[in-house]
Amino acid sequence: MRVIGTVGMPGSGKSEAAAVAEELGVPVVIMGDVIRQECRDRGLDPAEHHGRIAQALREENGPGAIAERSLPIIRDHLEDSDVVLVDGIRSGVEVEQFREAFDGAFTLVEVYAPYDLRRERIEGRGRPGDVEGETLAEREERERGFGMDEAIEAADVRVENAGSLEEFHERVTELLTEEVGDPPADAEAEVGES
Numbered sequence: 001m002r003v004i005g006t007v008g009m010p011g012s013g014k015s016e017a018a019a020v021a022e023e024l025g026v027p028v029v030i031m032g033d034v035i036r037q038e039c040r041d042r043g044l045d046p047a048e049h050h051g052r053i054a055q056a057l058r059e060e061n062g063p064g065a066i067a068e069r070s071l072p073i074i075r076d077h078l079e080d081s082d083v084v085l086v087d088g089i090r091s092g093v094e095v096e097q098f099r100e101a102f103d104g105a106f107t108l109v110e111v112y113a114p115y116d117l118r119r120e121r122i123e124g125r126g127r128p129g130d131v132e133g134e135t136l137a138e139r140e141e142r143e144r145g146f147g148m149d150e151a152i153e154a155a156d157v158r159v160e161n162a163g164s165l166e167e168f169h170e171r172v173t174e175l176l177t178e179e180v181g182d183p184p185a186d187a188e189a190e191v192g193e194s
């Protein structure tokens with residue numbers, strides 16, 4: 001069992017990593033979907049109320065509210081899949097929750113790329129809401145406010161995404177498919193003998 005969380009600044013390549021997982025048949029849990037569901041449960045349109053409900057959930061149920069709600073979804077996927085990818089971690093508190101819930105089976109991966117490259121890629125991506133209003137620097141500032149810096153610092157593995165998309169896909173594929181089983185049963189005996 002492995003749960004892999006991704007973290008990184010806007011435009012670093014987290015959605016690309018999630019796309020690689022999907023291609024490999026690895027289930028992806030997007031924490032933003034938890035917020036969108038909560039909007040619908042409250043009879044609100046997620047497109048309009050996403051930010052407000054994310055904040056409301058944290059105020060009502062603590063800073064770990066969104067991670068908390070994604071835990072049962074992840075556990076469900078783990079019934080059928082050995083690996084699950086979680087996209088959308090935004091704070092150190094959330095990282096702690098996943099570490100506690102999944103123990104040594106949780107790996108946090110930072111995806112990073114230089115600011116200018118991320119800005120170019122975001123401009124080229126054409127996602128609604130990217131271009132209007134907020135600049136990338138403002139968005140980064142807002143995400144830092146949620147505790148993104150702490151989450152990034154807590155990463156176990158760092159993957160640079162400054163080259164081609166193909167290179168990045170290969171690296172993510174390696175991470176998602178590598179075998180990290182328990183140490184062999186006789187590992188201790190070997191240490192003892194040496």
Ligand SMILES: Nc1ncnc2c1ncn2[C@@H]1O[C@H](COP(=O)(O)OP(=O)(O)OP(=O)(O)O)[C@@H](O)[C@H]1O
Nearest residue numbers: 009010011012013014015016121125163164165168
């Ligand atoms: N190595 C790469 N080469 C070219 N384009 C890339 C590369 N990596 C990512 N991109 C493109 O850059 C854009 C930003 O990447 P992506 O959407 O994965 O970032 P993100 O980390 O999910 O951003 P956000 O935090 O805003 O959701 C996308 O259009 C993606 O296809």
